[in-house]
Amino acid sequence: MIDAIDLARFQFAFVVSFHIIFPAFTIGLAFYLAVLEGLWLWKKEQRYLDLFKYWLKIFAVAFAMGVVSGIVMSYQFGTNWSVFSDKTGPVLGPLMGYEILSAFFLEAGFLGIMLFGLNKVGKKLHFFATLMVAFGTFFSAFWILSVNSWMHTPTGFDINATGQFIPLDWFEIIFNPSFPYRLIHMLMAAYLTTAFVVVSVGAFHLLKTNTSNTNSKTMISMGLWMIACIAPLQLIAGDFHGLNTLEYQPAKVAAMEGHYESKKGAPLILFGIPNDEEGRIDYEVSIPKLGSLILTHSLDGEIRGLNEWPRDERPPAEIIFWSFRLMVGIGLLMIAIGFASLWMRVKGILYSCRWYCRVLMFSGPIGFVAVIAGWVTTEVGRQPYTVYGLLKTVDSVAPIDALAVGLSLITFIITYFIIFGSGVFYIFKQFQIDPDQNEKFNNVLAERGGISYIVNALGRVKKTF
Amino acid sequence: MISIELIWAVILAFAIFAYIVLDGFDLGIGIIYPFLTKKVDRDMAMNSVAPIWDGNETWLILGGGGLFAAFPLAYSIILPALYAPLTAMLIGLILRGVAFEFRWKSKSKKNIWDQAFILGSIIATLMQGIALGAFIQGIDVEGRAYAGGWWDWLSPFSVFVGFSLISGYALLGSTWLIMKTEGDLKQLAIKLSKKFATIMLFAIFIVSVWTPLLNPEYFIKWFSWPFMLYALPVPLLVFLTSITLFYALKKQHNIKPFLMTVFLFLLSFIGFLISIFPHIVPPSIDIWGAASPEKSLKFLLVGVVIFLPVILIYTSYTYWVFRGKVKLDDFQH
Numbered sequence: 001m002i003d004a005i006d007l008a009r010f011q012f013a014f015v016v017s018f019h020i021i022f023p024a025f026t027i028g029l030a031f032y033l034a035v036l037e038g039l040w041l042w043k044k045e046q047r048y049l050d051l052f053k054y055w056l057k058i059f060a061v062a063f064a065m066g067v068v069s070g071i072v073m074s075y076q077f078g079t080n081w082s083v084f085s086d087k088t089g090p091v092l093g094p095l096m097g098y099e100i101l102s103a104f105f106l107e108a109g110f111l112g113i114m115l116f117g118l119n120k121v122g123k124k125l126h127f128f129a130t131l132m133v134a135f136g137t138f139f140s141a142f143w144i145l146s147v148n149s150w151m152h153t154p155t156g157f158d159i160n161a162t163g164q165f166i167p168l169d170w171f172e173i174i175f176n177p178s179f180p181y182r183l184i185h186m187l188m189a190a191y192l193t194t195a196f197v198v199v200s201v202g203a204f205h206l207l208k209t210n211t212s213n214t215n216s217k218t219m220i221s222m223g224l225w226m227i228a229c230i231a232p233l234q235l236i237a238g239d240f241h242g243l244n245t246l247e248y249q250p251a252k253v254a255a256m257e258g259h260y261e262s263k264k265g266a267p268l269i270l271f272g273i274p275n276d277e278e279g280r281i282d283y284e285v286s287i288p289k290l291g292s293l294i295l296t297h298s299l300d301g302e303i304r305g306l307n308e309w310p311r312d313e314r315p316p317a318e319i320i321f322w323s324f325r326l327m328v329g330i331g332l333l334m335i336a337i338g339f340a341s342l343w344m345r346v347k348g349i350l351y352s353c354r355w356y357c358r359v360l361m362f363s364g365p366i367g368f369v370a371v372i373a374g375w376v377t378t379e380v381g382r383q384p385y386t387v388y389g390l391l392k393t394v395d396s397v398a399p400i401d402a403l404a405v406g407l408s409l410i411t412f413i414i415t416y417f418i419i420f421g422s423g424v425f426y427i428f429k430q431f432q433i434d435p436d437q438n439e440k441f442n443n444v445l446a447e448r449g450g451i452s453y454i455v456n457a458l459g460r461v462k463k464t465f
Numbered sequence: 466m467i468s469i470e471l472i473w474a475v476i477l478a479f480a481i482f483a484y485i486v487l488d489g490f491d492l493g494i495g496i497i498y499p500f501l502t503k504k505v506d507r508d509m510a511m512n513s514v515a516p517i518w519d520g521n522e523t524w525l526i527l528g529g530g531g532l533f534a535a536f537p538l539a540y541s542i543i544l545p546a547l548y549a550p551l552t553a554m555l556i557g558l559i560l561r562g563v564a565f566e567f568r569w570k571s572k573s574k575k576n577i578w579d580q581a582f583i584l585g586s587i588i589a590t591l592m593q594g595i596a597l598g599a600f601i602q603g604i605d606v607e608g609r610a611y612a613g614g615w616w617d618w619l620s621p622f623s624v625f626v627g628f629s630l631i632s633g634y635a636l637l638g639s640t641w642l643i644m645k646t647e648g649d650l651k652q653l654a655i656k657l658s659k660k661f662a663t664i665m666l667f668a669i670f671i672v673s674v675w676t677p678l679l680n681p682e683y684f685i686k687w688f689s690w691p692f693m694l695y696a697l698p699v700p701l702l703v704f705l706t707s708i709t710l711f712y713a714l715k716k717q718h719n720i721k722p723f724l725m726t727v728f729l730f731l732l733s734f735i736g737f738l739i740s741i742f743p744h745i746v747p748p749s750i751d752i753w754g755a756a757s758p759e760k761s762l763k764f765l766l767v768g769v770v771i772f773l774p775v776i777l778i779y780t781s782y783t784y785w786v787f788r789g790k791v792k793l794d795d796f797q798h
């Protein structure tokens with residue numbers, strides 16, 4: 001029998017993983033739109049306005065999905081994690097309250113003007129509205145990541161007689177030790193994710209029409225500058241983030257790295273199959289000493305292995321070992337794509353090299369994959385706790401029947417796949433439209449659906465071989 | 466007697482009332498949508514709320530988030546107790562929320578997103594009403610947790626409140642349309658408003674008689690001296706307001722019908738507060754027993770004092786930008 005707690009965990013993981021797909025895209029896209037509109041006001045070039053209008057339509061759809069999936073999130077804590085809510089409410093509630101007041105209202109308040117107001121309020125005010133929406137997404141990330149980070153590295157609190165966490169020092173709570181790293185890493189993740197989508201759509205149209213497509217080229221160029229600058233920084237930020245985690249959650253790092261035994265001068269395990277049952281890695285492929293070098297910055301540094309923790313206090317290495325490698329692998333790929341773009345710019349073949357364009361086109365979704373892999377690493381690595389070291393997941397759950405949770409879970413899964421499936425379909429349909437022809441297509445949407453974006457893309461691959 | 470807990474109860478009541486009125490009229494548009502048969506009428510109705518619905522729904526998040534922050538114990542008891550209706554409400558809100566964007570993208574004649582918009586609005590409203598009814602009935606508590614079963618919310622009373630709320634939101638929606646449209650559509654909205662006003666007043670009457678019978682404590686507040694004296698103006702004002710409402714509908718006023726409807730909602734809301742105060746989880750937990758420690762309440766109160774006025778200013782600004790009667794061609798993005 002599956003019990004209520006596993007169902008509740010699965011439901012939370014499902015709805016939050018769906019939710020994060022949209023913020024990961026809209027945080028970046030809101031800023032991209034602000035940059036485009038700013039450039040248009042400043043340089044008065046038509047292409048920036050074209051692109052602004054093009055991406056605004058996509059933003060509207062993605063944002064709507066982010067909002068409705070987010071409302072679900074804000075009720076999950078109470079419906080499914082009520083004990084957690086009772087205990088952490090005094091500390092986390094106000095932070096989420098600040099998120100609502102400073103971010104959600106700001107986004108929602110100016111969204112109407114941003115979407116429908118260009119002819120109503122004048123250019124400058126409209127730009128202001130776009131900026132406000134963009135700031136809103138930033139503030140939202142700021143507060144919710146502060147909340148999440150506090151659950152990983154709780155500080156600045158006390159525990160009262162009823163077992164509630166109560167605040168002692170708000171500054172320590174908000175700027176808890178893992179928060180700055182998580183905020184920077186997540187924001188850059190959102191910018192990278194968006195940049196890859198933008199570049200992918202540009203590359204698709206460049207390949208398709210094969211002419212001097214200025215708008216597509218502008219998209220590719222802007223996105224690739226972003227990628228070339230941010231991808232390497234993301235590696236550095238990730239490294240710092242990992243060191244911070246080593247300090248506060250060493251068990252998580254041991255699971256990420258696949259270390260079961262404590263060792264001086266530990267190797268860097270590239271591949272292998274973690275075996276939690278036996279407490280070892282099967283079929284290990286590794287580079288000697290590198291693990292210690294990366295984590296302790298010394299060849300003989302000691303790394304604690306998972307076997308040092310009692311079994312019921314270990315996170316499941318079998319999941320996070322892989323999710324971590326997936327994220328880092330994609331990160332390295334992004335760096336490579338970024339460097340390649342610099343080299344091609346120097347050579348002057350950025351838009352003419354067809355295989356590179358194809359790589360760009362297909363790497364559109366990799367940001368999303370990395371984001372989800374990263375979150376899985378972080379969240380599963382925190383297990384078996386919700387508030388690290390203090391409140392166990394099993395003790396956080398609401399007293400709800402397994403049957404009720406099971407039914408709600410099935411309902412969520414069905415609705416999400418239909419609704420968000422349709423949304424993604426419409427977004428793909430929009431991608432079909434050439435950004436250089438956007439105005440022409442303003443009202444007549446491409447007849448063929450979003451699937452043909454993929455079919456077209458696959459067709460082009462076949463031609464290559 | 467004015468304590469910070471009380472201030473927070475007032476803030477929360479304000480957020481919930483703001484939500485009821487604001488999302489009430491755009492959910493109401495969804496409820497009366499089946500009566501709008503022409504495509505242009507539907508486009509108009511949709512456009513009259515498209516720029517603002519997201520802001521309206523944010524008050525719901527503030528209601529939930531405010532409860533979590535200020536009264537975490539109440540949040541952690543009420544939400545599990547209302548698990549099924551709240552989950553269904555969320556599904557309804559998803560269906561209608563995405564319909565705003567999706568319906569422009571689907572070109573087929575029988576637009577399924579119109580259906581999703583209707584269905585979602587009705588589900589969300591019905592479930593909010595059921596949740597409200599179940600809440601008024603009272604929630605079983607043991608220690609610091611919900612102690613009832615997961616069907617407790619279902620009762621004749623809660624279902625009745627659910628359907629009453631549908632008529633109420635429909636009235637808000639149709640009077641909103643009176644304000645925002647002209648010509649045939651406005652006439653249609655007036656006709657609908659008359660119907661729904663009748664149903665809603667009838668529903669208010671039944672709920673007002675039924676509520677005191679649910680719980681002796683409610684009964685004392687409404688029917689014993691001297692409490693009665695405080696409560697009495699409410700039904701009187703309801704009476705006066707409904708007369709004004711029908712008169713304004715007859716005279717085809719633009720704005721008055723909507724304002725009178727809002728006022729009816731306010732009176733019903735006050736009646737509801739009179740019944741449950743000072744409880745936040747009726748019948749056992751009051752606002753002092755459920756509140757966060759003072760330090761949490763104070764910290765977020767600072768935020769409310771700073772942000773709420775600013776929010777009200779820019780929200781009003783958005784309403785002002787989109788003021789007046791809607792026109793079709795304003796809404797392409």
Ligand code: HDD
Binds near residue numbers: 009375376383
């Ligand atoms: C504000 C808090 C918060 C935030 C921002 C996130 N999470 Fe989380 N997560 C939780 C708060 C939480 C939690 C309430 O604490 C859960 C529920 C059960 C649990 O163990 O922790 C959890 C569990 C949880 C699990 C299940 C882990 C397990 O049970 O083994 C996954 C896969 C994720 N989350 C994934 C995510 C993703 C993809 C996020 C990106 C948005 C995310 N989390 C953000």
Ligand code: HEM
Binds near residue numbers: 107145
């Ligand atoms: C699990 C915790 C989370 C909860 C409870 C939550 C809650 C919400 C809610 C209620 C909304 C809708 C707000 C509106 O109406 O505008 C929303 C949207 C949003 N959330 Fe989350 N969220 C969570 C995780 C995250 C994370 C981790 C991020 C980013 C780092 C994030 C960023 C955003 C952003 C930018 C929006 C704006 C809407 C959009 O993206 O389209 N959220 N969230």
Ligand code: HEM
Binds near residue numbers: 330
């Ligand atoms: C390039 C090398 C990268 C390294 C070394 C790295 C490192 C890390 C580490 C150590 C964590 C876990 C933090 C914790 O302990 O909780 C993490 C989390 C995460 N990573 Fe990465 N990362 C890299 C690339 C990326 C990329 C390219 C993306 C997305 C585009 C990404 C998105 C995330 C996200 C969303 C999280 C969860 C949120 C957080 O805890 O910050 N990462 N990363």
